[in-house]
Amino acid sequence: MAGFSREVARRIFAEELKSSNYSFRDGEEQNQYAPQYLLTPTGAKCNRVFIVATLIEKDDIGGDTEYWRGRLVDPTSSILIYAGQYQPEAAQILANMEAPAFVSVVGKPNLYKTEDGNIIISLRAESIQQVDEATRNLWVMDTARRTLERLTALKNAKPAPVSSEFATADKVPSSAPLQDAERALEHYHTDVEHYRQMTLRALSSLKAELAKNGIAPEPKIVDRATPESESLPTPEKAEPEEKQATRKSKGKKNESLSAWPESENDEEVETFNLTKKS
Amino acid sequence: MKELVDQISARLRDQKIEVPDEEIASRLKKLIDDFRVPESEARRSVLNYFLKEHGIMPLVRASSEKVKISEIKEAGKWVDLEVKVLDLWEPATEAISQTGLIGDASGSMKFVKWAKSELPNLELGQSYLLKRMVTDEFQGRFSVKLNRTSQIEPLEKEVEARPASRAAQAVKVVEITEPGLWVDLKVKVAQLWETNSDAISQSGLVGDETGSIKFVKWAKADLSNMEEGKSYLLRNLVTDEFQGRFSVKLNRTSQIELLDVDVEIGSQAAEFSGALVDVQKGSGLIKRCPVCKRSLAKGVCSEHGKVEGTYDLRIKAVLDDGRRVQDVLINRETTERLVGLTLDEAKQMAMEALDHEVVRSLIESKLMGRYFSITGPRVDRYLLVETINDVPPVTESRVDELMAEVEAV
Numbered sequence: 001m002a003g004f005s006r007e008v009a010r011r012i013f014a015e016e017l018k019s020s021n022y023s024f025r026d027g028e029e030q031n032q033y034a035p036q037y038l039l040t041p042t043g044a045k046c047n048r049v050f051i052v053a054t055l056i057e058k059d060d061i062g063g064d065t066e067y068w069r070g071r072l073v074d075p076t077s078s079i080l081i082y083a084g085q086y087q088p089e090a091a092q093i094l095a096n097m098e099a100p101a102f103v104s105v106v107g108k109p110n111l112y113k114t115e116d117g118n119i120i121i122s123l124r125a126e127s128i129q130q131v132d133e134a135t136r137n138l139w140v141m142d143t144a145r146r147t148l149e150r151l152t153a154l155k156n157a158k159p160a161p162v163s164s165e166f167a168t169a170d171k172v173p174s175s176a177p178l179q180d181a182e183r184a185l186e187h188y189h190t191d192v193e194h195y196r197q198m199t200l201r202a203l204s205s206l207k208a209e210l211a212k213n214g215i216a217p218e219p220k221i222v223d224r225a226t227p228e229s230e231s232l233p234t235p236e237k238a239e240p241e242e243k244q245a246t247r248k249s250k251g252k253k254n255e256s257l258s259a260w261p262e263s264e265n266d267e268e269v270e271t272f273n274l275t276k277k278s
Numbered sequence: 279m280k281e282l283v284d285q286i287s288a289r290l291r292d293q294k295i296e297v298p299d300e301e302i303a304s305r306l307k308k309l310i311d312d313f314r315v316p317e318s319e320a321r322r323s324v325l326n327y328f329l330k331e332h333g334i335m336p337l338v339r340a341s342s343e344k345v346k347i348s349e350i351k352e353a354g355k356w357v358d359l360e361v362k363v364l365d366l367w368e369p370a371t372e373a374i375s376q377t378g379l380i381g382d383a384s385g386s387m388k389f390v391k392w393a394k395s396e397l398p399n400l401e402l403g404q405s406y407l408l409k410r411m412v413t414d415e416f417q418g419r420f421s422v423k424l425n426r427t428s429q430i431e432p433l434e435k436e437v438e439a440r441p442a443s444r445a446a447q448a449v450k451v452v453e454i455t456e457p458g459l460w461v462d463l464k465v466k467v468a469q470l471w472e473t474n475s476d477a478i479s480q481s482g483l484v485g486d487e488t489g490s491i492k493f494v495k496w497a498k499a500d501l502s503n504m505e506e507g508k509s510y511l512l513r514n515l516v517t518d519e520f521q522g523r524f525s526v527k528l529n530r531t532s533q534i535e536l537l538d539v540d541v542e543i544g545s546q547a548a549e550f551s552g553a554l555v556d557v558q559k560g561s562g563l564i565k566r567c568p569v570c571k572r573s574l575a576k577g578v579c580s581e582h583g584k585v586e587g588t589y590d591l592r593i594k595a596v597l598d599d600g601r602r603v604q605d606v607l608i609n610r611e612t613t614e615r616l617v618g619l620t621l622d623e624a625k626q627m628a629m630e631a632l633d634h635e636v637v638r639s640l641i642e643s644k645l646m647g648r649y650f651s652i653t654g655p656r657v658d659r660y661l662l663v664e665t666i667n668d669v670p671p672v673t674e675s676r677v678d679e680l681m682a683e684v685e686a687v
Contacts, residue, residue, distance in 0.1 A: 009555050011600040050553055050598060052647060089639075104647020106555045127556070129646035137672040138649045142553070144680055146600045151687050192687070199684050207677040 007035065009050035009106055011143035015076035015198055016040050017049070021119040022187045023111045038109040038121070042150040042195050043157075043184035049123060051079070052104045052131060052139035058094055068094040070128075072105065075140060075202035080122040081105055090125040097128070102136045104129050133213075140206045147199050150181065154192050157181035282306055282317060286325050295332045302328070342410045348384035350422070353415035357422065362405045362439040367516075368477075368496045368529050376400060380408070380422075381439030388421040390414075395426050405437040406430055446514045452488035454526070457519035463526065466509040466541040468657075472580050480504060483658065484512070484526075485543035490657050492525035494518075499529050509541040510534055523659060548661055550606075551651040551669060552599035561593045562638035563624045591621045593641055597650060606652060608663045616666060617644050 020040045027034035035047050053072040061069050067084040068091050083091040097103070107123035114120060157178050184190055283302045290297055302324060309320040342356035350357060364386055366378035376391040376399055389411070391397055400406060409429040411422040424430070446460035454461065465484035473481050480495040480503055493515075495501060504510055513533040515526040528534070560573060565587030567579035574587045593608035593616075614620050619627075619640065628634040654664035 006556075006596060006603045008601060008603055009553070009598045050555055050600070050647075052553075089642075104553070106647070127642070127646055129643060131647045134668075134671040135648050138669055139553070141672050141676065141680060142600060142649070144684065148680070148684050148687065151684075155687065196684060196687055200681060203677055203681045203684065206672070207674055207681070210672065210674045210677065 007047040009048040010040075010044045010046035011139070011146040012040055012042075012044050012046065012049060012051075013076040013143055013147065013198060013202060014051070014053065014072065014074045014079040016042060016044075016147070016195060017079055017109065017123075018077055018121050019188075020109070020121050021111065022184075023109075036108075038111060039180065039184055039187065041184060041188040041190045042147060043154060043181035043190075044146075044150055045180045046109055048106065048126075049109055050104070050106050050139075051123070051143075052102065052136045053079075054136070055094075055097065055099045055101050055103045058097065058099050060095070066091060066095065070094055070099070070103075070125075072103070072123075074143075075205045076198050080120075081107060081125045081128070082110070082122055083125040083128065087125055090128045093128045093130075094125070097130060102131050102133055104131045104135060104139070137206060137210070140202055144199050144203050147195065151192055151196055151199070153178055153181040154185060154190060157185055279303065279306065279310075282321050286321060286328070289325055290328055293329065293332070295328060297328050346384040347380075347382050347387045350387065350413050350420045353413050353420070355413045357411055357413055358407065358409045359411065359422065360405070360407050360433065360437050362437040363400045363402050364439060366400070366402050366530070368498055368527070378402075381437075383438050386439065388419070389424065390421060391424040391428075392426075395424050395428060397424055397428060397430050400430065405433040405435065407433055450488040451484075451486050451491045454491060454517050454524045457517050457524070459517045461515050461517055461526065462511065462513045463515060464509070464511050464537065464541055466543055467504050467506050468543055470504075470506050482506075484510075485541075487542050487544040489655075490543060492523070492658055493528065494525060495528040495532075496530075499532060501528055501532060501534050504534060509537040509539060511537055547653055547664070548656040549651065549653045550597055550599070550604045550661060551649070552597040552602075552604065553647060553649050554595055554645050555598040555603075555647075556596040557638060557642045557646060558594040558596065559638075561595065562591065562641055563621075563628050563634040564590050564592060566590050589621060589625055591619075591624055591637070593617075593645075595645070597652065605660045606654075606663050607660045608666065612663055612666060613641070617641050 017040060020038050023036060023038045025032075025034040026037050026045075037045050037047050039045050051072060051074065053074040055070050056073050056078070058068060058070040060066050062084060065085050068082065070081045070083075072079050072081055081094075083094050085091070105123060105125050106127045107125040110122045110124050112120045112122065283299050283306065286302050286306075287297065287299060305324045305327065306320050309315040309323060310317060315323070342358050344358040344360070347359065347361070359380070359382065361380040361382050364379040364381045366376065369375065369377050373393055374390055375393040375395070375397070376389075378389060378400075379386050380389045381387070389408075391400070407430075408422070408424065409431065410427050411424050414421045414423055446462045448462040448464075451463065451465065463484065463486065465486050468483040468485045468490055470480060470482040473479070477497055478494055479497040479499070479501070481493060483490045484493050485491070493512075495504075511534075512526070512528065513535070514531050515528055518525045518527055565574045565577065566572065566589075567574055567582055567585050568588050569582050569585065570579065572579055572581060573590075574585070577584055577587060579585050579587075591610040591613045593606075593613050595606050595608065597604045597606055608616065610621060617640065619637070624637045627636055627640070649669035650666050651669055652661060652663050652666045654662045656662075
């Protein structure tokens with residue numbers, strides 16, 4: 001019997017994910033089996049994350065057993081993903097994949113504290129799959145929208161510094177996202193403007209790419225599968241298009257990569273030089 | 279042994295209880311010799327046994343206070359109540375011998391009588407003086423618990439109590455949006471499921487023109503069985519909720535009436551858009567029971583045992599929009615179209631690989647991480663996919679719209 005409900009996979013840009021350093025267990029019982037959550041600066045309480053980004057490097061960093069590490073880049077920053085013997089399917093797919101490629105990853109955020117006190121956030125991949133650029137673009141939109149929702153919640157959660165004893169009626173129904181927002185504000189003192197700019201940057205780089213690729217404004221739907229319509233383009237037919245799209249994007253990869261802003265607060269642990277690729 | 283018997287008999291005499299030494303000795307012997315109980319435990323147990331025999335509580339508890347139901351505002355208090363039994367419910371576990379609603383002039387409250395209390399059963403409509411109960415609280419609602427130290431005294435006079443408000447309302451399935459309500463439903467049995475507990479005599483899905491809902495018929499309800507495909511008027515059901523999904527329970531007070539008319543099961547088509555984040559076990563090439571169409575586990579049907587299964591292709595997946603998850607079921611026809619693989623090809627693939635999991639892997643490689651919009655009826659926690667489409671690609675104008683929204687924050 002389904003005695004549990006699946007954790008929603010949150011959408012978070014890499015830059016925000018990397019800025020997170022607050023994780024805790026939460027659940028009906030506060031024990032070692034309670035699910036672990038990472039609270040991000042904009043108040044996404046995530047046990048699971050869904051990201052579609054560009055895999056730019058992959059390495060087997062394991063000893064006797066394979067342990068794969070990949071670096072994903074989205075329009076804001078980069079994040080490391082890991083897959084080892086406990087994620088055999090994800091590890092195998094990562095092993096057989098060629099970077100660069102667009103990949104979708106469902107994973108659990110992992111918080112690691114280095115000896116000198118730095119916190120590194122990575123994702124333990126539950127699944128990895130190669131996808132097309134269209135899917136990646138949808139993810140950027142999806143993530144921008146969810147981030148926008150969280151930013152709005154942050155704004156609504158903000159006013160309460162001095163007159164806390166005058167709890168007004170409209171403050172009482174504190175919904176869950178609002179609680180997360182308040183918690184995030186308390187911990188991170190989140191600069192809403194910073195993440196608003198991040199979201200705008202992600203969207204404008206997406207817009208620039210769309211303009212460059214010259215995608216028609218109303219592209220037809222690929223792979224329509226409705227019981228009513230009989231003459232459907234089969235996925236076999238759709239596949240060449242996908243491949244083309246991937247190839248095309250590969251050609252433009254370096255261009256668009258260098259167009260992405262280098263984030264200043266990247267350097268401590270996860271520095272990587274975009275220019276060395278080209 | 280003699281020493282132990284003397285100790286016990288002395289303690290009993292303190293309470294003015296005379297028990298023959300032989301009786302004490304024989305109980306002690308049984309525990310110590312036959313059941314290997316340590317002496318100290320045996321002594322305690324035998325002493326308690328005789329104390330209880332004579333109506334004396336082994337431990338002195340805090341004294342309880344006679345109160346009215348409306349005065350119970352704190353958990354963990356010992357109370358006495360004069361009440362009438364307004365309702366009896368099905369206990370959820372064997373640890374509970376009776377549960378239900380009791381009331382006095384000031385209000386009504388849930389009670390729980392633990393099986394370990396070994397107290398006699400309360401009768402519906404009877405009035406009692408219930409002594410030494412413990413108050414409890416859950417989510418702001420109070421209840422009283424009858425434990426081993428509690429006592430039940432039937433009352434001659436009838437306690438005046440407000441009857442529990444439980445006039446069942448005739449509703450449609452779609453209107454069930456709150457747990458703990460009494461309802462009547464006119465439905466058809468869509469599916470019967472195997473029950474996984476002796477406490478349940480039947481469970482499955484019933485539906486009317488507005489949708490389907492899970493039902494549970496308790497074994498203790500002692501109601502006749504319903505048949506799949508037949509329509510019934512079900513009276514006096516209680517609604518229940520678990521993780522946002524509703525169900526109805528048939529209990530002892532419920533009634534089942536067979537209907538002549540056929541209730542049509544409709545469904546309200548649901549829509550969902552999101553990324554496909556999981557292709558679950560049981561997806562791909564499966565075998566079904568030829569009788570009941572259930573999927574087989576290692577060639578065994580949970581209902582009909584080992585059967586020669588028939589092959590089928592299906593997908594159990596999870597869509598996720600970043601806020602909610604939706605379980606979806608995709609049938610063979612749609613799976614074939616979506617994945618571009620016929621059932622025969624899937625069989626061929628599995629045969630060559632000597633592993634039917636290859637089919638699931640192929641499905642995964644084609645669908646994982648992609649964005650889909652789906653529509654179809656919602657049944658239990660699943661959305662049965664009727665249409666599934668790729669979410670249209672992002673256009674510059676959509677990006678502009680969203681940017682404007684972000685600017686406005």
